Amino acid sequence: MRGSKLFPRRPGWCAVLAALVIELSLCAQPAVADDAGSTWLHCGGLWDGRGGKATGPAYIEIRGDRIVTVRSASDGAAPASAVDLSALTCLPGLIDSHTHVLLQGDITADDYDAQLLKQSPEYRTILATVNAKRILSWGFTTIRDIETEGAGYADVDVKKAIERGIIPGPRMQVATRAMDVTGAYPLHGYAPAVVVPKGVQEVDGPVGARRAVREQIYHGADWIKVYSDRSYQVMPNGVLDDIPTFTLEELRAVVDEAHRQRHKVASHAMALQGVHNSVEAGVDSIEHGNYIADEDLRTMVQKGIWYVPTIYVGEYVAEGRAAAGAPVWKQMGEIHEKTFRRALKAGVKIAFGTDIGGFDWHINPAREFALMVKWGMTPEQALRAATVGGAELLGWSDRLGTVEPGKLADIVAVAGNPLEDITRLEHVRFVMKAGAVQDVATP
Numbered sequence: 001m002r003g004s005k006l007f008p009r010r011p012g013w014c015a016v017l018a019a020l021v022i023e024l025s026l027c028a029q030p031a032v033a034d035d036a037g038s039t040w041l042h043c044g045g046l047w048d049g050r051g052g053k054a055t056g057p058a059y060i061e062i063r064g065d066r067i068v069t070v071r072s073a074s075d076g077a078a079p080a081s082a083v084d085l086s087a088l089t090c091l092p093g094l095i096d097s098h099t100h101v102l103l104q105g106d107i108t109a110d111d112y113d114a115q116l117l118k119q120s121p122e123y124r125t126i127l128a129t130v131n132a133k134r135i136l137s138w139g140f141t142t143i144r145d146i147e148t149e150g151a152g153y154a155d156v157d158v159k160k161a162i163e164r165g166i167i168p169g170p171r172m173q174v175a176t177r178a179m180d181v182t183g184a185y186p187l188h189g190y191a192p193a194v195v196v197p198k199g200v201q202e203v204d205g206p207v208g209a210r211r212a213v214r215e216q217i218y219h220g221a222d223w224i225k226v227y228s229d230r231s232y233q234v235m236p237n238g239v240l241d242d243i244p245t246f247t248l249e250e251l252r253a254v255v256d257e258a259h260r261q262r263h264k265v266a267s268h269a270m271a272l273q274g275v276h277n278s279v280e281a282g283v284d285s286i287e288h289g290n291y292i293a294d295e296d297l298r299t300m301v302q303k304g305i306w307y308v309p310t311i312y313v314g315e316y317v318a319e320g321r322a323a324a325g326a327p328v329w330k331q332m333g334e335i336h337e338k339t340f341r342r343a344l345k346a347g348v349k350i351a352f353g354t355d356i357g358g359f360d361w362h363i364n365p366a367r368e369f370a371l372m373v374k375w376g377m378t379p380e381q382a383l384r385a386a387t388v389g390g391a392e393l394l395g396w397s398d399r400l401g402t403v404e405p406g407k408l409a410d411i412v413a414v415a416g417n418p419l420e421d422i423t424r425l426e427h428v429r430f431v432m433k434a435g436a437v438q439d440v441a442t443p
Helices: 013-027 109-118 121-137 154-163 205-218 248-260 272-281 294-303 311-323 328-346 365-374 379-385 388-394 422-426
Strands: 039-046 058-063 066-072 083-092 094-099 140-145 171-174 223-227 229-234 240-244 264-269 285-288 306-308 411-415 428-433
Touching: 083 428, 094 365, 094 388, 121 140, 121 154, 121 428, 140 154, 140 388, 140 428, 154 171, 205 223, 205 248, 223 248, 229 272, 229 328, 240 272, 248 264, 248 272, 264 272, 272 285, 272 294, 294 328, 306 388, 311 328, 311 365, 365 379, 365 422, 379 388, 379 422, 411 422
Parallel strands: 039 083, 094 140, 140 171, 223 264, 264 285, 285 306
Antiparallel strands: 039 058, 058 066, 083 411, 229 240, 411 428
């Protein structure tokens, strides 16, 4: 809400305000506050994100949208009105750093084409509001939505609607249209005279790249996203090769223009050359990164470039894409695991991201945690990737990622200890965003 600027004092506005208050109350109900104006949570255990193991019973005091106090239950009782989470472990709200709320799964080209050709942007936006509510109910209180796949700037409007309390959903950073070079991104295969929509903004040359960055930021992009490679094949030495899209000169123009305007760049880069060009250009995050050369891993560490591996989506689409004529997808999983383990060993910063929307929105993206652990992370490392790490990637470490005084009251709770069983995060039992208790999806 923006206060009096939205609602100037004039006759009739009181009724509008009253109606709006009623509408917003349906989106998120605050927990009961005590007489002093504070809300208390009684947690059976607490992992606060600040390092170390989960502690024993704790009380969290919240005032407005902020955490005021965090203390051990042994230091004294909380008010009788405290929300009883004594059978649960409390954690910081989760962050998914790679989502697509405007996409409903795209295993094959037919799946993707049907959405762009048969669903209007307006209909897709309606579906996006459902997706936003669903991912919040799973405990993801913040997401980075990493492009609209042909739906223009609809993600900006979804973000605004959430911020204004019109619809429930996580807080968002958005990338709007994304960019690729002419002819490199779907829709493909239609007769030349048939004009079809494109999933990205087509951009060519350094001048065109700068213009596109400026246009997207003007229309509300928080991030700039580029598609840096395509057309994958496994070489005899086991390296995943690709066709790079943008030239290094073009990528550097994108990065320079975005950074000049204090915005970050995410690069879809799955293989050798796309990753290398992105790293050389100085992007802020590598998305997917199925193969990353050791030299580029070292450069990522030096430059502080993040790795968002999106493991589950690769498993989800592999069989379908192989059956549709791209058998390389069945080989990419093993390559990806080796890369992930090398990145972890090299000390690359890794953020949790799932690419949900690339897989069905009825699947809880928290299953990504188990795969990160399977591929070599400890449960705590995986959890940090979705809390502390995600907050740092988004530039929001001052407000998110940990449970401590001064931070936004984004808190989730699960049964048991996720540091002992990471799959507990697939069954979140309590969700609070900015001090307001949210609906939780039933298993």
